[in-house]
Amino acid sequence: xxxxxxxxxxxxxxxxxxxxxxxxxxxxxxxxxxxxxxxxxxxxxxxxxxxxxxxxxxxxxxxxxxxxxxxxxxxxxxxxxxxxxxxxxxxxxxxxxxxxxxxxxxxxxxxxxxxxxxxxxxxxxxxxxxxxxxxxxxxxxxxxxxxxxxxxxxxxxxxxxxx
Numbered sequence: 001x002x003x004x005x006x007x008x009x010x011x012x013x014x015x016x017x018x019x020x021x022x023x024x025x026x027x028x029x030x031x032x033x034x035x036x037x038x039x040x041x042x043x044x045x046x047x048x049x050x051x052x053x054x055x056x057x058x059x060x061x062x063x064x065x066x067x068x069x070x071x072x073x074x075x076x077x078x079x080x081x082x083x084x085x086x087x088x089x090x091x092x093x094x095x096x097x098x099x100x101x102x103x104x105x106x107x108x109x110x111x112x113x114x115x116x117x118x119x120x121x122x123x124x125x126x127x128x129x130x131x132x133x134x135x136x137x138x139x140x141x142x143x144x145x146x147x148x149x150x151x152x153x154x155x156x157x158x159x160x161x162x163x
Contacts, residue, residue: 054083061145065141074129077125077128078128078129
């Protein structure tokens with residue numbers, strides 16, 4: 001008798017989760033101006049906050065590197081090259097969804113190519129700056145730039161492997 005109750009309870013739970021998942025998906029696609037969970041998206045404010053965070057991290061890295069006068073010019077050039085730009089306007093979801101599948105994929109490939117070109121220009125600037133650093137400065141840079149030992153998103157690798 002217990003197994004039947006457990007089966008019914010599990011079945012109802014699965015159905016409830018499925019319905020919740022559909023409702024969340026419906027909320028995500030309602031409007032391009034509404035963010036997740038129904039909150040008004042404020043991209044400008046978020047971009048300003050991210051730019052402020054970027055500037056703070058770069059200032060900290062600059063202090064840790066203890067650059068010499070000749071390295072300052074390379075640092076300035078590097079910073080200008082990697083400075084985050086205003087986020088690109090996202091395509092209209094409805095218009096994107098209305099495109100035939102091959103055109104959607106072509107647009108996605110074009111966006112990926114633009115992203116790759118940006119990363120390649122960042123790499124060129126990074127190589128030019130990195131070449132001016134001493135061995136000790138390179139160690140500091142490697143440990144603190146782009147997430148260092150914690151990866152690009154700042155998470156420690158062990159956090160996901162708790163058991």
